[in-house]
Amino acid sequence: MKLDIKFSLLVLFSILCLTTNAQYSNIALVKKHINYLANDKMKGRGTGSKEVFKAADYIEKYFKKLKLQPLGEKGFRQSFEAKVWKVKVADSIRKADNIIAFLDNDAPLTIVIGAHYDHLGTGQQGSSKDSLGVGKIHNGADDNASGVSGLLELARYYSTNNLKESYNFLFIAFGAEELGLVGSKYFTTHPTFALNKITAMLNMDMIGRLNPAQGVAVIGYGTSKKWPEIFNGIVPSIKFYTGHDGNGGSDQTSFYKKEIPVLFFHTGGHPDYHMPTDDPEKINYPGLTGIIDFEIMVINNMLKQTEKLDFQFTN
Numbered sequence: 233m234k235l236d237i238k239f240s241l242l243v244l245f246s247i248l249c250l251t252t253n254a255q256y257s258n259i260a261l262v263k264k265h266i267n268y269l270a271n272d273k274m275k276g277r278g279t280g281s282k283e284v285f286k287a288a289d290y291i292e293k294y295f296k297k298l299k300l301q302p303l304g305e306k307g308f309r310q311s312f313e314a315k316v317w318k319v320k321v322a323d324s325i326r327k328a329d330n331i332i333a334f335l336d337n338d339a340p341l342t343i344v345i346g347a348h349y350d351h352l353g354t355g356q357q358g359s360s361k362d363s364l365g366v367g368k369i370h371n372g373a374d375d376n377a378s379g380v381s382g383l384l385e386l387a388r389y390y391s392t393n394n395l396k397e398s399y400n401f402l403f404i405a406f407g408a409e410e411l412g413l414v415g416s417k418y419f420t421t422h423p424t425f426a427l428n429k430i431t432a433m434l435n436m437d438m439i440g441r442l443n444p445a446q447g448v449a450v451i452g453y454g455t456s457k458k459w460p461e462i463f464n465g466i467v468p469s470i471k472f473y474t475g476h477d478g479n480g481g482s483d484q485t486s487f488y489k490k491e492i493p494v495l496f497f498h499t500g501g502h503p504d505y506h507m508p509t510d511d512p513e514k515i516n517y518p519g520l521t522g523i524i525d526f527e528i529m530v531i532n533n534m535l536k537q538t539e540k541l542d543f544q545f546t547n
Contacts, residue, residue, distance in 0.1 A: 256524065257524040259521045279410065280314075288331055291380065292307075303332045314411045314415075319358040330407055334402055342402050342429055343401055345433075347405060361506040368508040370510065378439045386403070386527065413486055416484075427490055434494070438499055440516065442499045449472070451480055451497075452480075455488060456543060470522040470526060478546045493541045
């Protein structure tokens, strides 16, 4: 009888470990995405460059591989124009695209998952923190190849897990974020999907430089009264802390202004932010996959909700 009790406790402990520290993400795929997007050959993915369109092609091809539905205005693409305004350049008006894919689960409500895929190029469009950085490639491994890798991993997980979830998913790779959240602003003012059917938006921007002692910031925790309930019981492999505000320097802000609850995952600033030194070898890959797994835990708890999340302004 004592042996049976010990065995039962061992089984229970194993189940708890699986539910709290489950590994969903694939570190090899995460590295592959970042090493492609943040390679010197991509020349920093500046808005309007041929390299940023190659990045868009890469994301679109991956969405197609996952057999997601195109939900842009022309296939997966939603095209718009963005203006370079921090510095004077001859080509201040540049073409850009959002890449939009839909996982249809025949559900009444949808979760949006987003990340921007553009960066600073070779410094000519402004925002470089390097006073001598014009002409140098800004690879943007953390900002935001890391977030795109998370976007693609979440798309892969939910489209291949052989489950028909209780919510649909809208995956959006935003263009021209570095020029002022232009892509997300364009989507929320020219939506290809009804905004009133979106229950929440989760954004990933700079999730690649986790400090294990500090943890990942989850900003937007105050945008719905339901977030504490959703986070209850989640025990990820990484530390996290919450921030109340819905506004912030990334694409979730555009959705918050449309009265949609948001969460923004972010590992904070570092000396390589907006510098030519933001390179793939500096990414904390175990930390990054831990964050992706954490997000899946959050989303899985969101899937238990039976009604649209309430919204509240945070200031």
